Amino acid sequence: xxxxxxxxxxxxxxxxxxxxxxxxxxxxxxxxxxxxxxxxxxxxxxxxxxxxxxxxxxxxxxxxxxxxxxxxxxxxxxxxxxxxxxxxxxxxxxxxxxxxxxxxxxxxxxxxxxxxxxxxxxxxxxxxxxxxxxxxxxxxxxxxxxxxxxxxxxxxxxxxxxxxxxxxxxxxxxxxxxxxxxxxxxxxxxxxxxxxxxxxxxxxxxxxxxxxxxxxxxxxxxxxxxxxxxxxxxxxxxxxxxxxxxxxxxxxxxxxxxxxxxxxxxxxxxxxxxxxxxxxxxxxxxxxxxxxxxxxxxxxxxxxxxxxxxxxxxxxxxxxxxxxxxxxxxxxxxxxxxxxxxxxxxxxxxxxxxxxxxxxxxxxxxxxxxxxxxxxxxxxxxxxxxxxxxxxxxxxxxxxxxxxxxxxxxxxxxxxxxxxxxxxxxxxxxxxxxxxxxxxxxxxxxxxxxxxxxxxxxxxxxxxxxxxx
DNA sequence: AAAAAAC
Numbered sequence: 001x002x003x004x005x006x007x008x009x010x011x012x013x014x015x016x017x018x019x020x021x022x023x024x025x026x027x028x029x030x031x032x033x034x035x036x037x038x039x040x041x042x043x044x045x046x047x048x049x050x051x052x053x054x055x056x057x058x059x060x061x062x063x064x065x066x067x068x069x070x071x072x073x074x075x076x077x078x079x080x081x082x083x084x085x086x087x088x089x090x091x092x093x094x095x096x097x098x099x100x101x102x103x104x105x106x107x108x109x110x111x112x113x114x115x116x117x118x119x120x121x122x123x124x125x126x127x128x129x130x131x132x133x134x135x136x137x138x139x140x141x142x143x144x145x146x147x148x149x150x151x152x153x154x155x156x157x158x159x160x161x162x163x164x165x166x167x168x169x170x171x172x173x174x175x176x177x178x179x180x181x182x183x184x185x186x187x188x189x190x191x192x193x194x195x196x197x198x199x200x201x202x203x204x205x206x207x208x209x210x211x212x213x214x215x216x217x218x219x220x221x222x223x224x225x226x227x228x229x230x231x232x233x234x235x236x237x238x239x240x241x242x243x244x245x246x247x248x249x250x251x252x253x254x255x256x257x258x259x260x261x262x263x264x265x266x267x268x269x270x271x272x273x274x275x276x277x278x279x280x281x282x283x284x285x286x287x288x289x290x291x292x293x294x295x296x297x298x299x300x301x302x303x304x305x306x307x308x309x310x311x312x313x314x315x316x317x318x319x320x321x322x323x324x325x326x327x328x329x330x331x332x333x334x335x336x337x338x339x340x341x342x343x344x345x346x347x348x349x350x351x352x353x354x355x356x357x358x359x360x361x362x363x364x365x366x367x368x369x370x371x372x373x374x375x376x377x378x379x380x381x382x383x384x385x386x387x388x389x390x391x392x393x394x395x396x397x398x399x400x401x402x403x404x405x406x407x408x409x410x411x412x413x414x415x416x417x418x419x420x421x422x423x424x425x426x427x428x429x430x431x432x433x434x435x436x437x438x439x440x441x442x443x444x445x446x447x448x449x450x451x452x453x454x455x456x457x458x459x460x461x462x463x464x465x466x467x468x469x
Numbered sequence: 470a471a472a473a474a475a476c
Contacts, residue, residue, distance in 0.1 A: 082473065109475055132475040162473050260471065284473055310472055331470060 110288030
């Protein structure tokens with residue numbers, strides 16, 4: 001079996017890998033690193049969670065260890081679709097370049113130009129950026145891309161979804177055509193194919209199957225929910241969410257709760273907090289400092305519930321998420337796969353629970369068609385209790401009327417605090433689980449269900465094609 | 470119909 005020490009990485013990089021506790025490369029690393037070290041272009045087709053980031057950072061650090069950056073002329077460039085992903089890549093560089101003298105700058109929006117400018121002025125070896133901010137710097141004349149020897153495009157399919165492809169093409173054209181290009185995408189939509197044909201030259205194509213498919217390490221559940229009255233739907237849905245969380249008990253160490261809309265992310269976070277849950281929101285309308293703070297807290301374990309928009313659905317690597325709650329059925333079926341993929345990572349078990357209202361059933365159908373499975377239905381936890389004597393209608397509105405004093409005994413427990421006892425065990429579709437070690441060693445030639453070997457048609461289509469059918 | 474990314 002190949003070890004990192006068998007790859008021709010610099011000894012200083014190997015030392016850092018060893019200190020980080022890694023010995024054996026993942027399939028994408030084993031496939032891509034030798035080609036990248038030879039200076040070849042690489043086309044990596046891999047999902048996140050496959051060790052993709054290190055498959056380009058490690059050879060880059062090795063290649064950049066010689067030589068020095070000149071002012072305003074970065075020697076390498078990594079492009080990422082979201083700010084959080086860019087920050088994550090930057091951290092990866094810090095981990096593996098700790099014994100190498102490399103300078104780097106993170107160019108993302110939402111933070112001041114000044115610091116970024118100063119770093120560029122001094123000269124950086126590695127520039128990690130989101131496209132918008134990078135072009136902004138370029139247009140201010142602060143940045144020359146003619147010295148870029150290595151360029152990385154990460155999560156290209158997501159760049160496509162987000163409309164970044166024109167920017168990417170522009171950035172490509174600003175770098176010398178002699179550069180080495182490392183290009184990563186989870187899928188090969190025609191548009192992505194076109195870009196790679198245009199900007200990569202004779203790339204080594206490395207393709208790895210999804211490390212663990214949704215159906216293997218993630219237990220999925222679906223809770224159907226119909227509001228008792230239309231104007232109570234929002235409040236009742238939040239109540240269901242709490243009940244579903246409570247039903248998981250201690251098994252739910254932390255969780256990401258996905259909502260479709262930014263306003264619902266805020267409301268849900270506020271509501272949970274109000275009910276004593278340790279929750280905070282993250283979405284694109286929040287200040288970057290807040291986004292960073294919240295995500296750091298969740299990673300560190302000081303925050304238990306992360307309420308998120310799809311900004312957090314893809315790519316973010318948080319190893320220990322026990323649960324994903326889909327407060328809404330995602331409007332794009334493929335987002336379901338990305339969202340629940342935040343749990344059950346690195347061979348751990350994970351649980352994904354989704355709430356579905358009648359009006360979301362169309363979207364649910366699309367999800368179930370995509371994953372080629374019916375998600376096991378579980379009881380609505382609120383139906384399991386005897387009809388409440390009194391409706392506790394509080395929600396997240398700041399203007400919520402003050403609570404009336406409770407009737408009855410002063411020490412009577414509010415019904416919300418009563419432990420919710422499931423009358424029926426959630427239906428667990430017990431699939432024959434492969435042994436953990438076997439799963440970890442899963443190679444690309446293994447048969448896997450879901451999105452592994454088999455690629456649903458739609459994934460290979462551009463958004464326009466999907467719309468037009 | 471919404472999310473992300475630039476000021």
